[in-house]
Amino acid sequence: MEQDHGDSIQNVASIERIADRSQLKAKRHLVIQRCFRKPTALSLQLLQKWHKEYNAADGNLKLDDAIIQEVQIDTLDEDTVERCITELAGEVPVTNGFCGDCQHLFNNWPDLSDPEVKDPSTGLHWPGSGADWKHTVAQECHSLVLEAAARNGCRFCAFVMQVMRDAKVLEIFRKIEARLEYLDDKAMASLSVQNWGRNSSQLLWINFPGKVCDHCNYGIALEANFESAALEHSADTYDKQRDVLDIANSWIERCSENHEDCNNNDQDVLPSRLISIASDVPRLVLTKGWEMRPRYSTLSHRWGDENFLKLTEENQNSLLSMIPLQELPKTFRDAIHISRRLGLEYLWIDSLCIIQGNTEDWRREASLMSSVYGGSFINIAAASAVSVHEGCFLKTPHLVDGLRASITVSGGNLVRDFRSQSVYRMSTTDSHLATRAWAFQEKILPPRTIHFGNRGAFWECRTMTANEFLPDGFKRQLGSGLINQRTRQSxxxxxxxxxxxxxxxxxxxxxxxxxxxxxxxxxxxxxxxxxxxxxxxxxxxxxxxxxxxxxxxxxxxxxxxxxxxxxxxxxxxxxxxxxxxxxxxxxxxxxxxxxxxxxxxxxxxxxxxxxxxxxxxxxxxxxxxxxxxxxxxxxxxxxxxxxxxxxxxxxxxxxxxxxxxxxxxxxxxxxxxxxxxxxxxxxxxxxxxxxxxxxxxxxxxxxxxxxxxxxxxxxxxxxxxxxxxxxxxxxxxxxxxxxxxxxxxxxxxxxxxxxxxxxxxxxxxxxxx
Known part of the structure; x- marks a missing residue:
């Protein structure tokens, strides 16, 4: 009897939660409906014609399909969108890093091993080996609600928003949502989850409103998708974001102690000059005659313009005494700060360690780049700055570029990580810095690099890749293999x-x-x-x-x-x-x-x-x-x-x-x-x-x-x-x-x-x- 009474209480609580979520969704719909007016110059007749064709289209719509391209002509009022997001923020409470919708999803994660899970496109059971690629719709969503929750601190909504931005689909989703809202069509976008073969990996993607892709290789699923791997239930979920330079120190410690390929540095030639940063006032030092080989960092950056302090024949003696910190551009000051926090006393920056305007010095030092960057203990890459004046710390507000979450599947608990397949490319090879030719070898030569940019901090060494959101590294090794010496040799x-x-x-x-x-x-x-x-x-x-x-x-x-x-x-x-x-x-x-x-x-x-x-x-x-x-x-x-x-x-x-x-x-x-x-x-x-x-x-x-x-x-x-x-x-x-x-x-x-x-x-x- 007591067990039955407990079950009854749980059932009542569950019903109340469902009612609360339904009421919340109804409030959100009213906000969205109130904010949006007619989103297009099309006549009502033409809009209804589009609506009919959209509803008749199958679930595997692509961005270049005519029915989707037609929506591009619409213009959204940015002030209206912003007002709507602001109002919705009051209807999207966030607790412990997740909104109610996301927490509900994690508490009721789809069990794709359940034989009763059916193919959402056909309504039939999955045949034979098709079960290895089962997928189902996990949850409905709306782009405006996602952004409101992201601004309130929901990590999963912020991550999904970033996936949509990276895929360049956010605006088109909003235009479709606006058309449907105007026509009083309640169809919503949705999140699909698919098994990825017989391992524990899954692929997730965002479907167009009212549509469901048949497979991850079709339609919008090819554009707006991300990966998830299953971890032990005891795995760290990084609920509290640590200081990024504390994370960087943990990367260096782990790499220095455990990565054999990253510590076989046989470079014995020091740069001709280094910047000493041990004291409050940095200064240039000459390394000729040094018997010691100190650890030093290097900076990889874009100049932009040339309006900043540089080493010349005229000011070399002055800089050997002191480098005025207040006269340095922001990227240089950030590099000094980062290097000090990482426990280093020396830093190499090209424009302060090579005499500018001296062809002979430039050719001599340029010929030593394999030693300068190859001998670096850590390379600091200002990935997103287009000039020396912008700095290293340029992370986009509300950015979440990967996360872990505790989930419940059929009563069992585990942790899943979520990351975009493009996280490496977006953080490194697609950055502003990566377009610069000199930066190419500055990325490959050092044993380890930390990329600082609008995607936060991204770690890359010869053994591991990680970012500040998934600091223990990615379950599947990312990267091009260019810095991996074993790949180069084999x-x-x-x-x-x-x-x-x-x-x-x-x-x-x-x-x-x-x-x-x-x-x-x-x-x-x-x-x-x-x-x-x-x-x-x-x-x-x-x-x-x-x-x-x-x-x-x-x-x-x-x-x-x-x-x-x-x-x-x-x-x-x-x-x-x-x-x-x-x-x-x-x-x-x-x-x-x-x-x-x-x-x-x-x-x-x-x-x-x-x-x-x-x-x-x-x-x-x-x-x-x-x-x-x-x-x-x-x-x-x-x-x-x-x-x-x-x-x-x-x-x-x-x-x-x-x-x-x-x-x-x-x-x-x-x-x-x-x-x-x-x-x-x-x-x-x-x-x-x-x-x-x-x-x-x-x-x-x-x-x-x-x-x-x-x-x-x-x-x-x-x-x-x-x-x-x-x-x-x-x-x-x-x-x-x-x-x-x-x-x-x-x-x-x-x-x-x-x-x-x-x-x-x-x-x-x-x-x-």
């Missing part, structure tokens, strides 16, 4: 491909820094594994494949700073395909020798010239057409002289692109690409292609050429013409023309013909500069 060609692809998209204030800004990484690699470095390429690591780089977004050609065959000769992103066994096995040319000349003493920095000596089996001459294609020149009757072959220019403004210029196609690699595509009856065919470089003669020297572009021709390439697609055959006609005329063309323009070549089919030698 898969160097792929690692270097990532380096080139990412570094080439960064920006430089001074164009001539393209190679120097990468030289620290290059020196470190050369110290580890040796090899001949050729202006952004490695001779021993399949140089022919590296030569097939492609400009992903051609720009105007910059002033000369590297040979034309090097990707460092152009601005903008580049990419190339790494070759492996069975992939692009047909070799048409080999690099025989390479010559480089340098500016200064750094063999990994600025160059003054470079020439490749290449043996090839043939070349084809062609006429360039202004439409971006070439027509092969041939006297053979069965070669279609009108056939147009698409090529990829390196730059937009080269003179040869005016049309009618003679260019040469030098194939380097060909064969299977490692990919395939399906044809009739489920069969697949291997994708075949040939790639090479586009050349023009380099005035006056026989057999010498400059690179101006590249080409890659596929068999049965899919060509899109408007909404239609068709197959276009380029590979076979090219191979036919190559077989019939390439040898004679090469013989007529080459520097020499080798009688007994190392590679029997490659008798014709040319030079590329």
């Amino acid at each position: 898969s160097f060609e792929y690692w270097w491909d990532d380096v080139v692809r990412l570094y080439s998209t960064t920006d430089l204030t001074y164009s001539q820094d393209k190679l120097p800004a990468l030289s620290g990484i290059v020196r470190q690699i050369h110290n580890e594994r040796g090899g001949q470095y050729l202006a952004g390429m490695w001779r021993e690591d399949d140089i022919e494949a590296q030569l097939c780089w492609k400009a992903t977004n051609p720009r105007r050609r910059p002033s000369w700073r590297a040979p034309s065959w090097s990707w460092a000769s152009i601005d903008g992103g580049v990419s190339y395909k790494v070759r492996q066994s069975g992939i692009l096995d047909d070799i048409y040319a080999h690099v025989l020798d390479a010559e480089m000349t340098f500016l200064g003493q750094n063999p990994f920095g600025e160059v003054s010239g470079g020439r490749l000596r290449i043996a090839c089996s043939g070349m084809l001459a062609a006429r360039f057409d202004e439409g971006g294609t070439v027509k092969i020149e041939s006297d053979e009757r069965d070669i279609n002289a009108d056939a147009e072959y698409p090529v990829s220019p390196d730059c937009l403004d080269d003179e040869w692109r005016s049309g009618g210029s003679t260019v040469y196609l030098l194939p380097l690699l060909g064969g299977k690409t490692g990919s395939g595509r399906y044809v009739d009856e489920g069969k697949s065919i291997a994708e075949m292609m040939i790639c090479g470089i586009l050349l023009r003669e380099s005035g006056g020297v026989a057999g010498q050429f400059c690179r101006i572009g590249m080409f890659q021709f596929w068999k049965d390439e899919i060509i899109y013409e408007g909404p239609d697609k068709k197959e276009k055959e380029y590979l076979e006609p090219f191979l036919k023309a190559f077989k019939q005329g390439a040898a004679s063309v090469a013989e007529s323009v080459c520097a020499e013909v080798v009688q007994n070549p190392d590679f029997p089919d490659e008798r014709y030698v040319i030079y590329i500069v």
Whole structure:
């Protein structure tokens, strides 16, 4: 009887809580309804037509679907939105870091192991292995209520809001909500939870109002989603946010004591100058003759303008006595504060430790970057500041970029963490700082970096990633692997491909820094594994494949700073395909020798010239057409002289692109690409292609050429013409023309013909500069 009485009390309490939540939802609806007026200039008839089509659409709507794009024309009154959020804040109480809706969700987390859980899109039970990918709608939500709760301190609502902002869907959700509200449609957005295979991980996503995606790989679920991992019920939920520099100290302690890969620092060369910050007044110190090797921090930042205190020949003696703290820009002062809190007595900042305006000092110190940043105990990255005047501590108000929460599933308790799949990218590689070329190696060289920015503090070392919201690290390792030495050593060609692809998209204030800004990484690699470095390429690591780089977004050609065959000769992103066994096995040319000349003493920095000596089996001459294609020149009757072959220019403004210029196609690699595509009856065919470089003669020297572009021709390439697609055959006609005329063309323009070549089919030698 007592047990029954207890159950009755619990049932009554549960009913009262449900009633309270229903009343609260009704109040919220009244607030929203009162605040919103007609959100669009459309007539009521057109709005109702949209409404009918929206309701008829399936749950897997995408951002680019017409019914969603149509809403973009609406204009929301920001004052009205703000007033509504402010009023709603009074209706959304938050206790212990969560609003009532979120706490209810955590107390009643969906049990996807329950066989009674059905597919919300079909209403049927999940069949067989489909249960590993079960999903259900966990809770309804409204963007305005989410923001009101976030401002009141609800960590989960703040996190979901950030996911929506990152996915750039918040505004479109609000416009759809406003239309539905105006039409008195009570449909709401919702949160879906899906099993992620057979482990304990789950994926969550936000559905459009009144819609539910069938799967995480469809519709809006691809855009606005986040991950969750199950942890022991005793795991720390970080209910009380600690001071960020206390968290940083715990990261350093953990890394220093436990991470073998982060503590094998063998750098023995100190920077020429450091900033002593042990006393209240910082000062510049010279390290020449020091027998000790102190721990020091480095600063990675964007200059912005040049209106700040810097080291010059004129003020060096003064700064050796003292650096006036009040005259330093905010980012420098923040770096000093952070370094002191981390227990360090020395700091390195480029503009205060390299004499500005002194080319000799700059070249000498730039050549030491592998030691300066590689020997740093901790690197401080001012990730979001666009100038030295903005500082390090720029965290967005109400930001929550990950959290843990205690949840109850069918009476059992555990802890789940929640994090965005883009947390690493948003905190590091997509930051303002990451667009700066020099910052690229400043991220890779140090054993550990703390990124301070609008996403809070993010820790990255060779072993662990974490942020201030999930300070014990992420259950699944994040990051690109660029700073992981084991990845670099085990898969160097792929690692270097990532380096080139990412570094080439960064920006430089001074164009001539393209190679120097990468030289620290290059020196470190050369110290580890040796090899001949050729202006952004490695001779021993399949140089022919590296030569097939492609400009992903051609720009105007910059002033000369590297040979034309090097990707460092152009601005903008580049990419190339790494070759492996069975992939692009047909070799048409080999690099025989390479010559480089340098500016200064750094063999990994600025160059003054470079020439490749290449043996090839043939070349084809062609006429360039202004439409971006070439027509092969041939006297053979069965070669279609009108056939147009698409090529990829390196730059937009080269003179040869005016049309009618003679260019040469030098194939380097060909064969299977490692990919395939399906044809009739489920069969697949291997994708075949040939790639090479586009050349023009380099005035006056026989057999010498400059690179101006590249080409890659596929068999049965899919060509899109408007909404239609068709197959276009380029590979076979090219191979036919190559077989019939390439040898004679090469013989007529080459520097020499080798009688007994190392590679029997490659008798014709040319030079590329």
